[in-house]
Structures are given as C-alpha cells and as structure tokens.
Amino acid sequence: MLEGRGGVEMDLLYYIATVIVVVLNLVIGIFVLLKDRKNIINRLFAAIELFIVLWVAVNFFADNSKAYYFALLWAKLTFVTTSSFAWLLMWFVLIFPNNEKDISLRKILFLLFPNILICLLMMTDLIVSGVSIQDWGVNVIFGKMHIIFAIYFVLYIILALSILIFKGINSVGRLRMQLFYIVLGLSASIIIATVTNLILPMSINYFYLSKYGHYSFILFAAISAYAITKHHLMDINVIISRAVAELLSAIVLGSIYVGLALSHVNYISPNIGVSFVIMTVLYGILIGQIHQRVRLFFQTTADKVFLKGKYNYYKELSDISSQLIRSLSIDNIIQTLHKAFYEVIEVSNPRIYLSDDLGQLELKGYLGLREPSFQDKELILPCRLEARLIALIILGPKLSEDPYTDEDLRLLRNLANQTAVALDHHRMYEEKFKYLRQIPQQKQMKAIRKWWDDKARNNELF
Numbered sequence: 001m002l003e004g005r006g007g008v009e010m011d012l013l014y015y016i017a018t019v020i021v022v023v024l025n026l027v028i029g030i031f032v033l034l035k036d037r038k039n040i041i042n043r044l045f046a047a048i049e050l051f052i053v054l055w056v057a058v059n060f061f062a063d064n065s066k067a068y069y070f071a072l073l074w075a076k077l078t079f080v081t082t083s084s085f086a087w088l089l090m091w092f093v094l095i096f097p098n099n100e101k102d103i104s105l106r107k108i109l110f111l112l113f114p115n116i117l118i119c120l121l122m123m124t125d126l127i128v129s130g131v132s133i134q135d136w137g138v139n140v141i142f143g144k145m146h147i148i149f150a151i152y153f154v155l156y157i158i159l160a161l162s163i164l165i166f167k168g169i170n171s172v173g174r175l176r177m178q179l180f181y182i183v184l185g186l187s188a189s190i191i192i193a194t195v196t197n198l199i200l201p202m203s204i205n206y207f208y209l210s211k212y213g214h215y216s217f218i219l220f221a222a223i224s225a226y227a228i229t230k231h232h233l234m235d236i237n238v239i240i241s242r243a244v245a246e247l248l249s250a251i252v253l254g255s256i257y258v259g260l261a262l263s264h265v266n267y268i269s270p271n272i273g274v275s276f277v278i279m280t281v282l283y284g285i286l287i288g289q290i291h292q293r294v295r296l297f298f299q300t301t302a303d304k305v306f307l308k309g310k311y312n313y314y315k316e317l318s319d320i321s322s323q324l325i326r327s328l329s330i331d332n333i334i335q336t337l338h339k340a341f342y343e344v345i346e347v348s349n350p351r352i353y354l355s356d357d358l359g360q361l362e363l364k365g366y367l368g369l370r371e372p373s374f375q376d377k378e379l380i381l382p383c384r385l386e387a388r389l390i391a392l393i394i395l396g397p398k399l400s401e402d403p404y405t406d407e408d409l410r411l412l413r414n415l416a417n418q419t420a421v422a423l424d425h426h427r428m429y430e431e432k433f434k435y436l437r438q439i440p441q442q443k444q445m446k447a448i449r450k451w452w453d454d455k456a457r458n459n460e461l462f
Helices: 004-035 040-063 068-095 105-121 146-169 173-204 213-231 237-267 274-308 313-324 330-344 361-366 406-437 441-457
Strands: 128-133 138-142 351-353 373-375 378-385 388-395
Touching (some): 004 040, 105 146, 330 406, 361 373
Antiparallel strands (some): 128 138
16 A cells, blocks of 8 residues: 555545445446346346446455455455356346347356356366465466456457447447447446456556456446436336435425424524424424425426426427328337337336237237226327227336326327327338339339229228
8 A cells, every 4th residue: 555645545535436336336236126126137237237346345355455365265256256247248138128038048057157167166276376465455376277267258248249239230219329328338347347457467467457447337337327317228217216306305305394493492492392392293294295296396397307308298299299190210100209208208118019019928918909098007008090900009107106197198099099100101111112122113103003092992091
C-alpha cells in the first residue's frame, strides 16, 4: 500500500469504487430476478450479475489478504467464479432474447463440462500453484496447465459475443437496441478485465493492474441500467419505476412528519404527551389513505415527464391506430405497436404473436376470443378480420398500476382491428409479388387483374 496522506486517499477511493461495483451489479441482478423469477432469462441474467459480484469480492479479498493460505484460497476462487461466469454467459446468450426452446439439457451439460473440469483442477496446483504477497496486492504463480483456463475462457467469451452480435444484426427495432447495449456493456467490461487480469499476468507476469480490473464492470452495470430504463431491457422498468416512486413518497411523507414533530416540540410541548400521540396516530391514518395516491403520482409523473415526454394520451393512441393502416412492412407495423405499448400506454411485457406463432400451446385458450379479455392481470387483444384471427396481442399491467379504463379498451380494440387490417394487407402484397415473380413480365398486368378479381370474389379485400 502507498504511504502517507496520498496513499490513504488512494486506498479510500479503491474501497469506495469496489463497493460501487458490487452494489450496482447486485441491485440490477435483484431487480431482474424480482421481475420474473420463473423466467429462465431473468434467472440467468441475475446469476451472471451474482458471479460478477462474487468475482469482484474474491478478487478484492485476494489482493488484501496478508496470510498466505487465505491469499491462495481467494486467488483460486477468482478463477472458479470467472470460469462459472463464462459458462453462464454462454447459456444466457444462446436463449436471449426470445427464450429459445431448442437448448436441450444435454447441450447445457456439454457446455458445463469444461467449467467443472476447471473447478476440479483448481483443487490441485496445475492451474494456480501458489501466490506471492506484495505490498500492493498478490501475484499468482501459475501451474503447468494454466493455459487450459485461458483457452476455455477466451473461447467462451468470443463465442458468446459473436452469437449476440449475429442476433443483433438479424434483429430490428427495440430488440436490436437491447442486443446492442448488451454487447457494448459486456465487451467493454470483459475486454478490459481480460487484459488486466488474464492477458498481462499470463503473458508478461504483470499483476498490478489486476487489482483494478473489476472496476470495468461499472461500465456493464451503467450500460445495463441505461438499456433497462430507455430500451426496456429485461422489462424490469416496472419494478425500478415503483421502487423510485416508493422512495420519493417515503421521503416526502416522512419529511412532513418530521416537520410536524419539530413544530410540536417547538410550539406545543417538548415532551411526548397525549397531543403528540394523537398527532402521530392521525397522521398514520392519513398516510394509510393517501400513500398509494402519492406513490402513483410520483410514478406516473416521473415516467411521463422525464422518460417519455408529455403527450396527449388518447390523441396519440388514435394517431398510432391510423398509422398502422398505412404500413405495409412487418417491421413498421411491429415498431408502431411497440411505440403504442411502451411510450403511450406504458405497459409491461407486451407480446405480439403473428399468424405463424398462433400454434403455440400457451396460446390455445385465447384463439377463440373475439373481444379484449382479461386473464389474470394481462389483457388479451385478438386481432380479427371477421372470423379470421390474424394476430394476438397480450399486454401486461400498466407501469402506473392504474387499471385499464373503458376508453383504453375502446382505443385498444380499434388498435387491434387496425393491426389485423395492416397485417392482412401485408400478406396480400406478399402473395401478389410472389405470384408475379412466377409469370413472364408481359403477362403481369393480366395476372394482376385476375388475382384482384379472385380476392374480391373471396371477400378478402377491405
């Protein structure tokens, strides 16, 4: 450690920065897990955050241990947590963001096997054979098979980031932005930490920067928090919004009580008597009546003013309905619907199932619906053209936790109808161009008339 006043200040900054990394990543992981504990994507993301926190903690303990045995134990645990992090990250990217169902248990165990091997080798001297305690921290003495760990970790990280980049390239709209920020956050943090804690120590035996490598995961926490707030990553903005609103309402209502208590002490009586007890009980009753309204006020105001901007709710929703009918691109239709659900109505976990998705088993009970219907806390919107079900939209509760009003249902019914029309128009245009590509160019005008007449006779034109 550095000596003198400057050394003390550096140590203090080191401790504070470490705590910030731990707290930020731990809080984000808890928020994601609380949002949906049954969702494997949420659980894996929370597990990744947990192993980041564990890696930072054991790295900190290793660098600050003065006893050889404990320094060696913590040093080995840094490799164990790093190895497990790589495996969890690979599992996560294979199923994110759509929770792909084709990832079998056999594949997961296959990916797990190298991690288990690394953890077993950590019980020997083959990867980490010892440590050298320095004034500033700890140097690791590598064993004969340390290269196995390096190959495993670098290979898994490169594959994981490549998969995310490939998915991002083949995605559109909000999903592409979510993948972009995940890749950005992981790349920035992992590349820096890999250089400081793996490449420099193993290649030139330089360990000093490894003490500060975990600071890079502040970037991952910050970028993830931004993506969660602005691009609905993991769809946990409901929890974050409510937590902030609860905190603000507690501060405001608590401050009022403190003001009342000080006023009582200064102007009525410095002692806790009957008047103070009566005042406290009455204020407690008042809090019970108004707390929910105060929290909702903070939640909706903050969401609309600071995150989304002010708007005329019903007018904008009506405008979006009219925009749909002019859209002939699936991407434009989906993006317009996302704007309605995320930025206007502000609902949690909106899902859009097109015709190809309607065969999913979990949707079977909704296929016969003709009007907007509530199932548990979710709103089911069937998009129909007469008897035909074109698509299905499922909306979670509003972020504000206000109920859906009759006016909401009327506008959403209209939105579902316009969605059905837009999707059906898109289908007809696709059929038309597919049909035209199959015939010679000189016969296309005649073919268009025939195609149009056939659709009209079958009542498929609206």
